[in-house]
Amino acid sequence: MLRSTVRKPLQLVSRARLSTASWTAARRAAPLQVGRVWWPKVQEYSTKIQPKLTAESYPDVHRFSGFKKLAEDDLSFFKSILSDSEILQAKADEDLALFNEDWMRKYKGQSQLVLRPKSVSQVSQILKYCNEQKLAVVPQGGNTGLVGGSVPVFDEIVLSLTQLNKIRDFDPVSGILKCDAGVILENADSFLAEHGYIFPMDLGAKGSCHVGGIVATNAGGLRLLRYGSLHGTVLGLEVVLPNGEVLDSMNALRKDNTGYDLKQMFIGSEGTIGVITGVSILTPPRPKAFNVSFLGVESYEAVQKTFVQAKQELSEILSAFEFMDLNSQRLTKEHLKDVPHPLEEEYPFYILIETSGSNKEHDDVKLETFLEKAMEDGTVLDGVVAQDETELRNLWQWREMIPESSQAGGGVYKYDVSLPLKDLYSLVEAANAKLTEKGLLSVEDASKPVISAIGYGHVGDGNLHLNVAVREYSKDVEKALEPFVYEHVSSKNGSISAEHGLGFQKKNYIGYSKNDQEIKMIKQLKNLYDPNAILNPYKYV
Amino acid sequence: MLRSTVRKPLQLVSRARLSTASWTAARRAAPLQVGRVWWPKVQEYSTKIQPKLTAESYPDVHRFSGFKKLAEDDLSFFKSILSDSEILQAKADEDLALFNEDWMRKYKGQSQLVLRPKSVSQVSQILKYCNEQKLAVVPQGGNTGLVGGSVPVFDEIVLSLTQLNKIRDFDPVSGILKCDAGVILENADSFLAEHGYIFPMDLGAKGSCHVGGIVATNAGGLRLLRYGSLHGTVLGLEVVLPNGEVLDSMNALRKDNTGYDLKQMFIGSEGTIGVITGVSILTPPRPKAFNVSFLGVESYEAVQKTFVQAKQELSEILSAFEFMDLNSQRLTKEHLKDVPHPLEEEYPFYILIETSGSNKEHDDVKLETFLEKAMEDGTVLDGVVAQDETELRNLWQWREMIPESSQAGGGVYKYDVSLPLKDLYSLVEAANAKLTEKGLLSVEDASKPVISAIGYGHVGDGNLHLNVAVREYSKDVEKALEPFVYEHVSSKNGSISAEHGLGFQKKNYIGYSKNDQEIKMIKQLKNLYDPNAILNPYKYV
Incomplete structure (x- = not known):
């Protein structure tokens, strides 16, 4: 070519x-919209693909029998602490698709209940109850994740942060912004623009994704090169733990060396050990x-x-x-x-x-x-x-x-990896060779599932996006790509997830990027904070 | 004035x-030495003050009876894994003062043994043994800390990282440096200067302090304003846990979203849950x-x-x-x-x-x-x-x-705090007023213990250094200042330690900066990683 x-x-x-x-x-x-949003809102997109239930696509994954099934008494409890507009129930003609399906339409859960609290106290009560009752919960922000991390796998309750969406405070001298987790990134940035500041990260999905969601997934995005990672810019967090306890660490100080930096653990934890409800972040002058x-x-x-x-x-x-x-x-x-x-x-x-x-x-x-x-x-x-x-x-x-163009032909397999700079593009070449060799790829021949494997990304961060544009999702393609892609990345000492996270898609592949000691310590923390494992199950580790 | x-x-x-x-x-x-080092090396400084034993100055602090006292069989073990030059024992005419005393000469421990391993494997064997035997250990870098965190309180064994001091790797394209924890900051920066890069932080003690030490204490220093905190620039760590397990997380990738970011917990942990032996850090072009x-x-x-x-x-x-x-x-x-x-x-x-x-x-x-x-x-x-x-x-x-000038008249009480910018200087005014009111301060009158309370610091980070220059250390001055200083900071929603950490000095004051939930979770982590509490006891929390 x-x-x-x-x-x-x-x-x-x-x-x-x-x-x-x-x-x-x-x-x-x-306000200047550099890195404009062409990312379609979840409500607007459509592809030729109708997603299958995750439970059907991945028959090896089984619902954990220790989890309670949602019952009338649970609904009664939720109705006692939430108003009607804060509760969405599946009905005969409405399967809560917007909350059950991911943006790529690769995964589809079967949740019958979406809770949309408006206060931290409600979040706390919900989690405390679910933890006691062993009801599984999926925290959900803007649902723009790309690894199936923000949608249910089975019947988990969806805890949507959409209605927790207020700017709490802004100091125009220091540039420190405090806001609810459910504030849409673009709204936060527009607010900051009015004060001469800029949100220190940006990404395609900014019109839909939440500030809390980008912190929970440690998103990298377009301006990491200039402003660094969220581990450096996030100054404080408010997190509700699975047992309902609230970690109020909404620090607005640039420096604070008193004790372990607890908030760091929740940055990139993908909703598995706590639900982020508030974010304090240092923003630079626009x-x-x-x-x-x-x-x-x-x-x-x-x-x-x-x-x-x-x-x-x-x-x-x-x-x-x-x-x-x-x-x-x-x-x-x-x-x-x-x-x-x-x-x-x-x-x-x-x-x-x-x-x-x-x-x-x-x-x-x-x-x-x-x-x-x-x-x-x-x-x-x-x-x-x-x-x-x-x-x-x-x-x-x-x-x-x-991203949208890769998907326009039907669907897309997305891989987001880190590689040493010199090896960055080798993965795209290897993927194209592999798919061609297997007879799965043709730009012209519509009978082949794959249109093309393309590569792009943030060179400054050693971050490659490999998108495999397909006419349809197929097990053959998936088998050709996985674990092949992860093996290639691992052989070059890269990371199998640079910024998208592990979610459901990469749960079983963490061993390609982390050693046994690391995985042991990650599991140890999960057990420490979420001993009943009710938060975002079947994912991460 | x-x-x-x-x-x-x-x-x-x-x-x-x-x-x-x-x-x-x-x-x-x-190489351009902006922010030159006038900080005296530990070996060179002298003040009029001869430090008292910490055990005598703080009679309320008692040696934990669960700790074993160093015995012959312990020495035999250490001699079996370390060479002669890697073991320093106290002798009649040599009390290991360089390792027992802190830079300010405020604290003095009674350690009889200093171990100076040259390999990570030796560090691992030492900790595993000490953990099993319940021998308390103080990890020590350049010993330039300002809160008594790097010296023993009683007879803890000093684990000095001084001889673990090699540059491991440097990639001139990405700017990623990997080095041993014991590399002196100035040496690391000089090495980087040769390649056109700069260490992303700088501080007065750079001629003595270790790269591992600044990470363990999450030092801020002079260039945080430009390059951000170590939580953002440190890419990977190698840490030996109290039980001897080695967490090898020497990531050289700028982005890696696979699992909780374990290394973050050790940044600023002051040697209480693990000993940092290796650091991977992103350095910017000089x-x-x-x-x-x-x-x-x-x-x-x-x-x-x-x-x-x-x-x-x-x-x-x-x-x-x-x-x-x-x-x-x-x-x-x-x-x-x-x-x-x-x-x-x-x-x-x-x-x-x-x-x-x-x-x-x-x-x-x-x-x-x-x-x-x-x-x-x-x-x-x-x-x-x-x-x-x-x-x-x-x-x-x-x-x-x-800092040196504040100490030249005898000694100095140092407070390093974060405050909202508008309130930053109020603490210096309040301290001077308080000391004057108590009749303890006079610039001219040599019979008064305090010469002056002075203020300076990093405005960009909301970080004030309050130095109380004294002719001699005295309980009266200490009582006038503490908890007064911490109460003042807490009343303005500041942090009682912006960058120096908690160490021994501020252990009992963490409640002024952290709430009960935070303290509970900090203790939980300490217990998780160091159940026998052998690492850096009597400090932090």
Whole structure:
């Protein structure tokens, strides 16, 4: 699929800078939405695939017989502490699909009850009761997870945080935000924009995902390169433990060295040892200037070389370095139909670079210097720089529409892995070779289940997204990919989950990323906090 | 003590920039040592104070009778796994003072045995044996701690990490460093400098303190503002648990979402649940340009206003924002004797600002713009900007020499607290008032125990260092200060330990910063990992 390209001058044409006035006006009208949301809301998406029940797809997984089945007396209890609008029950013509199915439509639970409390005290009472009664519970945020971690497997009660959605406090001097777990990420960021601050992470699903959900899954997203991980930016948490106890650790101090940092355990715990109800997070000043450049390069080696150059030249203003392969762009072109691609010709690899800083002129100079050098030495073959906010959004969509485009042909198997930088793309090549060898892949032949395996991701974090776009989900494809993908990652000392987590999908594969001692200690903590194992069962470990 | 000052033009005279050539030459000759080390090595310091045994100073603290007393068979075991140079025994004329006494000479233990293993396997064997035999152990790094956490209280065995001091691996593309816990911070940073990278934190004691020690105490230091906390930058740890099991979690991936992030619990655990033997940490590219400016302002309000302005104007290049009060500078002047102070006249408060970035010209413009604005509106009354590396070091010393200067008159009571920014300085005022009221303080009268209570610290992190400079340690002073200081901090919702930790000094005061649920969960973890409580007893919780 790779083809050679003709070297041509970089399209740095008529670089019309936004005047301060128009820039400010634009910002006032709508806060700058870098990394725009094209991620469809759960309610809106549809694919050709109707999900099967997880229980049918995975007959080896059995409902734990120690769990109580929901009974009338349980409902009576919930009705005694929750109002009608806080309780959703399955009816004959309504199977609570929105709460039982995941975003990829790969998993489908059979929950008959969704609880949507509006207060921490209600969450506490619910968990205390469920723990005593041994009723299994799945905490659920925006349900945008990609490993089946946020939907039930059998009849677990869904504890939805959707209605716990208030901003609690914001200090414009320190930049510390305190909010409920159910605040939608985009809403938190829009609120911060009004005060000149920015949420220190961003991801495609921002229009649906919850602040509590991204903390519970330790999401990485698009700006980790600039602002670091949530383990560094989250200052405090409020967590309801399985027994109903509330850990109120809503610290608003940047430094506090008194005792073990308990909150850290809940960051990335995927709802298995506690339900996050409140988050305190340090937010940085919103950058005054953004630049985005979209480049075409010859090889994966050129991607790496460009990254090292970008770190050197752009240093403190580099806020995103994303790469995409040719097939990811072809799928996206097909999906976006009439929208012209930023680059006229095709290249084996594409790079999106974002800078954000406090001085537009300085950032422009740094970016220009970098691009000139990268062009001069032949690393970058073609490229464009966004001239205004609209162009900036347009460039981002060629990265952000990839997940939806991968799924548009039917469905998608998604793998989110960490690998040493030099080995990052090897997995995509290996997956394509494997699927071709098994006779499962064809871009044209609609009788084959797989359309293509594509790769893209956050080079700065050593994080690859391998998406296998399929016409239909099939056991053959799954067998070809697993444990093959995990074995490949493990052989390169990578992680089988860079940011999506373990959930249901990767539960059995943790051994590829963690050693026995680690797994033992992880299980020890699970037993310590959730001895009845009522929280998010059949997943994680 | 505060006196009015005359407004005068900022000393931005003949700003001679270093040429690239001389700058590069200077860097080659000696890696840029911003934040130079004036912290005396433990072996070199001396004060007028001879420390009393902790057991005598704190008669309420009793040796735990469940601990075994060191016997011949124990020594035989240690001799069977360690060489002669790895074992230090107390002799008649040598009481192992370097290992029994802390840097402040406030605490003195009575250990008769120091073990200095050279391998992780030896550490594991030592702990396994001690756990089985119920021999208490104090892990010790560079012994630069300030809360008595790194020295024995009674006869605990000292487990010194000094000889576990190798750099294990460095990847110049990703910037990930792996090293033994006993590597001295300055050595790690010098090593990184050779590769164009920088250790993401810095502190006064860098010439003595260990990488493992700063992780075990979750040190904050001088550059937290720029690079964030160790919870974000540490990627992996190797930890020997009390039972001798080794948690090998030396991850070199920037992202890994598979299971609870176990290493986080050991960051800031002060050697109470495991001994850190290896550290994997993400290091950023070493900035190419540093600027330092030293300013005089009228009031603490002006300090805050300058901070907000600096965040706005300097944004991504702001790497340190330190404030110091007048008395801290007077003490330092006295100690440094003939060295001229950067500012001719005295001001109630001083500020040191450091910027670090990738483009000297851009940084100069940003700093100049910021200083002009701050001068124009009268916030900053006087100031100087370092013109070369020597000046830069000279300016830093007026911040970094404060700890030593506070101690030069005899001793010092150190409090390291977090407070909301607006309340930060209130504690220093309150402490001075209290000590004066009790008739304990006089700058001139040598019959009073206290010389002065001074304040300085990291404004960017809401972190105040309150140093009470004394002529001698006295129970009266201690009683006047404690729990008064902790009550004041608690009343403002601060933390009684921002970065120094709990150690021995603050063990009994954790309740001022943590609620019952938190303390319960902290104790639960201690019991989980160290059921025999052999590690660093009498401290932390």
